[in-house]
Amino acid sequence: MVSKFSRALGALALAATLTAGSAFGEDLKPFPDSSRLVAVGGSLTEIIFALGEEGRLVGRDSTAVYPEAALELPDVGYMRALSPEGVLSVNPSALLVLTGSGPKEALDVLSKASIPYQTVPEGFSHEGILAKIKAVGQALDVEDKARALSDEVDKDLKEAEALTANVAARKKVLFILSMQDGKVQASGTGSAANGIIALAGAENAITDYQGYKALTDEAIINARPDVILMMDRGGELAVSDEALFTHPGIALTPAGQNHKVVRIDGAYLLGFGPRTASAVRDLARAIYGDALGGN
Incomplete structure (x- = not known):
């Protein structure tokens, strides 16, 4: 029997392919009401916790397995196979989704049900991580917190990347x-x-x-x-x-x-x-x- 976490992590890797044309420069708008937020995409949930804004969360998708406290939130389904019923079951006021979440038909139904949603760009790079933090901060109207977290993560990434700066032969x-x-x-x-x-x-x-x-x-x-x-x-x-x-x-x-x-x-x-x-x-x-x- 394959565990729920194994299925989620396998799906995470299989789905994690950069979407061509993801625009890091596009700004998100603050949600009118993010007091009952559903985050779709494990990294978005991690960022929200890192910003200290986890109190807004009422649901997560199955790829959100960290921090451990996130597992206490209702699971609304896998990010690429969402059902409107699963998301609506937690009565959200806003939906924040990572690029590639869907299917589009499900997001259209949620939009028609007056659930505002915004899409955060995905990028598998140093810059892509900072762009996600910025976007989450904009959507939740906590840009000062997001800038502080971004600066911290940026410094940490630069130090980590410097570890291999002098490696003579790349493996x-x-x-x-x-x-x-x-x-x-x-x-x-x-x-x-x-x-x-x-x-x-x-x-x-x-x-x-x-x-x-x-x-x-x-x-x-x-x-x-x-x-x-x-x-x-x-x-x-x-x-x-x-x-x-x-x-x-x-x-x-x-x-x-x-x-x-x-x-x-x-x-x-x-x-x-x-x-x-x-x-x-x-x-x-x-x-x-x-x-x-x-x-």
């Missing part, structure tokens, strides 16, 4: 989403996995497609990853070291020969919210180890 990392039936689903560009690998000072081993696709053994061998990166999860989606390193493609890569795999919690690794600088540090240290010196 190649293959992010594997799943290995069901031995088929490797891996990340290309334009994804949260690609973004966090870059922030940690490494290179994505796969650059010839966007999003997530199944790789042939030959493609894995040719990619020559130094490190395998995976979400740390259980249930049917878990992959043992034995299954990973005996895979015929992975076994012939530097990562397979050196048994080099890094497993990190999915929401922490791929969330692109206030905790991302810490995730960058953890990933960089796991990839480079002693090569980071005293940093």
Whole structure:
């Protein structure tokens, strides 16, 4: 049985592909009434808690698994498969959604039901995180708080990225989403996995497609990853070291020969919210180890 959290984190990674044309510069307007707010997108919930505005929240979507207090909020469904009934069940006064939430038909129904909603742009980069914080601050009319949080997160990210500034040889990392039936689903560009690998000072081993696709053994061998990166999860989606390193493609890569795999919690690794600088540090240290010196 796959746990609810495993399903949510798997969906988080699979859905986390940058939407072309996301506009970081677009300003949001303060909601007329955000006293009963539903946030859709785990990073938005994290930002709202980090701003100290969690008292407004009356609902979250299934990707919001941090902080632990967020789990006490009603779950209105998965961000890309919302139902109007689920959202309306908590009687919201406003709906704040991350780019890619939907389906559009559900959001249209909510809009016709006089539930104001605004969309926060998603971007898997340092700048993208700051843009999300700014947008949330605008929507909740707490721009001073948002600027303070943005400055703090900006400084933290710069310090985390500096860890790998002097690394001589960049490691190649293959992010594997799943290995069901031995088929490797891996990340290309334009994804949260690609973004966090870059922030940690490494290179994505796969650059010839966007999003997530199944790789042939030959493609894995040719990619020559130094490190395998995976979400740390259980249930049917878990992959043992034995299954990973005996895979015929992975076994012939530097990562397979050196048994080099890094497993990190999915929401922490791929969330692109206030905790991302810490995730960058953890990933960089796991990839480079002693090569980071005293940093």
